[in-house]
Amino acid sequence: MTERASQAISFAIHPSRDPVPAARRAELLVEPGFGQVFTDHMVTAAWTAEHGWHDAQLRPYGPFSLDPACQVFHYGQEIFEGIKAYRQAGGPIVTFRPAANAARFVGSARRMAMPELPEDAFVRAIELLVAQDRDWVPAEPGHSLYIRPFMIATYVGLGVRRPSPSYLFAVIASPAGSYFHGGPHPVSVWLADGYIRAAPGGTGAAKTGGNYAGGFVGQMQAIEHGCDQVVWLDSARRQWVEELGGMNLFFVYGSGSSARVMTPALTGSLLEGVTRDSLLTLAADLGIPADEGAISVTDWREGCAAGEITEVFACGTAAVITPVGAVKSTGGDWTIGDGAPGPVTRRLREHLLGIQFGQFPDPHGWVHKIC
Numbered sequence: 152m153t154e155r156a157s158q159a160i161s162f163a164i165h166p167s168r169d170p171v172p173a174a175r176r177a178e179l180l181v182e183p184g185f186g187q188v189f190t191d192h193m194v195t196a197a198w199t200a201e202h203g204w205h206d207a208q209l210r211p212y213g214p215f216s217l218d219p220a221c222q223v224f225h226y227g228q229e230i231f232e233g234i235k236a237y238r239q240a241g242g243p244i245v246t247f248r249p250a251a252n253a254a255r256f257v258g259s260a261r262r263m264a265m266p267e268l269p270e271d272a273f274v275r276a277i278e279l280l281v282a283q284d285r286d287w288v289p290a291e292p293g294h295s296l297y298i299r300p301f302m303i304a305t306y307v308g309l310g311v312r313r314p315s316p317s318y319l320f321a322v323i324a325s326p327a328g329s330y331f332h333g334g335p336h337p338v339s340v341w342l343a344d345g346y347i348r349a350a351p352g353g354t355g356a357a358k359t360g361g362n363y364a365g366g367f368v369g370q371m372q373a374i375e376h377g378c379d380q381v382v383w384l385d386s387a388r389r390q391w392v393e394e395l396g397g398m399n400l401f402f403v404y405g406s407g408s409s410a411r412v413m414t415p416a417l418t419g420s421l422l423e424g425v426t427r428d429s430l431l432t433l434a435a436d437l438g439i440p441a442d443e444g445a446i447s448v449t450d451w452r453e454g455c456a457a458g459e460i461t462e463v464f465a466c467g468t469a470a471v472i473t474p475v476g477a478v479k480s481t482g483g484d485w486t487i488g489d490g491a492p493g494p495v496t497r498r499l500r501e502h503l504l505g506i507q508f509g510q511f512p513d514p515h516g517w518v519h520k521i522c
């Protein structure tokens with residue numbers, strides 16, 4: 152398997168004979184929302200224990216035909232990624248740190264006992280799809296093409312003695328406006344009560360659908376309490392802050408030239424965000440000390456009351472940076488700062504978007520040109 156996996160995978164190209172007409176595409180691109188509209192093509196590749204990765208192709212977007220007994224439907228063996236392509240001023244279409252997503256996809260595959268897709272094939276699949284569907288990359292400032300690579304277990308049968316011996320890898324793409332409607336307005340958050348997202352030794356660090364499946368009940372609880380998103384706490388003590396829904400969290404302490412940022416350390420039950428990692432570097436570049444550490448609910452509440460915690464924001468590829476304005480929990484409610492997006496949040500957001508959209512220099516070589 153390792154020998155096969157190291158062989159370069161070549162992709163057959165089968166363009167659509169029936170792409171969406173340009174006028175209709177332009178209509179769809181006016182307000183694409185998030186994850187509602189899909190481009191003309193997708194990339195797929197199959198893996199079997201016998202043949203390794205094979206039958207890789209770019210082909211028209213369309214439904215899969217799968218046997219109802221496929222393992223993914225029953226045991227949820229699935230992993231995914233999220234990455235964006237940006238149309239920069241002057242024309243080039245780029246993506247952001249695709250090698251980081253490729254490496255994380257390998258890590259998720261290992262945890263879920265799935266085959267590893269060679270990192271260069273992961274990046275190549277994205278390049279092929281984005282280049283083919285380049286007209287779907289929005290030109291509107293701040294809009295982008297959201298790319299969703301994923302892998303599912305396709306073995307037909309209900310036995311669970313060992314993981315599936317066959318898999319399907321696919322990449323689809325969807326033009327995206329703002330993830331949260333209305334852009335970077337502060338969200339309100341609910342501290343999960345009675346439910347956890349991940350536990351030591353579990354799958355929290357893997358990007359797998361099951362983490363989301365198990366999390367919707369917490370998200371519903373948040374909505375029932377009038378909040379936008381759920382905050383996940385550690386499984387053992389329900390005290391340490393881990394993540395916000397599908398995003399990582401940052402806390403800003405102090406203000407002005409003494410501001411510093413802190414994000415929960417990677418304990419094994421958090422998802423290691425590419426945005427999180429980029430912001431740790433970017434904050435330091437901007438002269439804002441950036442650390443990873445443990446932040447408790449008590450620190451959060453008391454830090455806000457004392458004025459020490461001045462801003463909190465969530466980050467991820469889909470929503471970029473989203474300020475958190477208010478917290479609700481069974482232990483009380485509080486607001487962060489004056490409830491409006493703070494200066495550190497806005498500065499980091501502008502810098503990250505500035506690099507992605509080509510308005511700011513890219514000192515770390517994060518931007519990856521596609522076409």
Ligand SMILES: *Cc1c(COP(=O)(O)O)cnc(C)c1O
Nearest residue numbers: 397398399422424425426467468
């Ligand atoms: C994908 C994801 C993130 C953010 O990761 P990015 O690489 O920054 O997009 C954070 N938390 C969870 C649970 C995720 O699934």
